[in-house]
Amino acid sequence: MNIFIIFSITFAYVFLGNGLSNANPLPYEAIFNFGDSISDTGNAATNHPTMPSNSPYGSTYFKHPSVRLSNGRLILDFIVEAYGLPMLQTYLNLTDGQDIKKGVNFAYAGSTALDQTILKQKSINVDAAAYSLRFSSGKLETFKACCGKGEPYGLSAQFPCGSFSATVCSDPSKHINWDGPHFTEAAYRLIAKGLVEGPIANPSMKSPHFKIV
Numbered sequence: 001m002n003i004f005i006i007f008s009i010t011f012a013y014v015f016l017g018n019g020l021s022n023a024n025p026l027p028y029e030a031i032f033n034f035g036d037s038i039s040d041t042g043n044a045a046t047n048h049p050t051m052p053s054n055s056p057y058g059s060t061y062f063k064h065p066s067v068r069l070s071n072g073r074l075i076l077d078f079i080v081e082a083y084g085l086p087m088l089q090t091y092l093n094l095t096d097g098q099d100i101k102k103g104v105n106f107a108y109a110g111s112t113a114l115d116q117t118i119l120k121q122k123s124i125n126v127d128a129a130a131y132s133l134r135f136s137s138g139k140l141e142t143f144k145a146c147c148g149k150g151e152p153y154g155l156s157a158q159f160p161c162g163s164f165s166a167t168v169c170s171d172p173s174k175h176i177n178w179d180g181p182h183f184t185e186a187a188y189r190l191i192a193k194g195l196v197e198g199p200i201a202n203p204s205m206k207s208p209h210f211k212i213v
Helices: 043-047 075-082 116-121 185-197
Strands: 003-008 011-017 028-035 103-105
Touching (some): 028 075
Antiparallel strands (some): 003 011, 011 028
């Protein structure tokens, strides 16, 4: 069984290749994700139920707070959808005997990444970390946060996203920055496309079952 590892930004995915002779096999039969808030889909919220539990988090895709620090889906969500896999169960919400054959999400908001020199010593390529959204970001607003309040970038410690006085931009799909440290669903879609369809994954990933749209 092949194992495919990608390090990009501050998250890592372990892909288990499908070696079964199914009539219509999936490119990968499981994904195990490690990372921080960029790919945390509920682990931190298990220990801290108020993070994030209020609108406008999750408003674009899920239409309600989804324990994701964005307005919608994360990179991980787009990747599992592209490969025909279900959204991953979070490690801290697993129950005894629960099936994890399709993968698990270990990401936890606030986690730190290994120094790149340590990864290089283990022959793990980290070139993807050098890429930016410039290759396909188009006319997206680059710096100003969609959610928050303050100048010049729509941010302040006094009025974080989700607080009573914070404002939300009219069209998150035209922004890269969601709340300061986190991106919008639109930005995560671009990163996921760059990983799955190229050019920022090294080595390249297997062709997906579905296109990221």
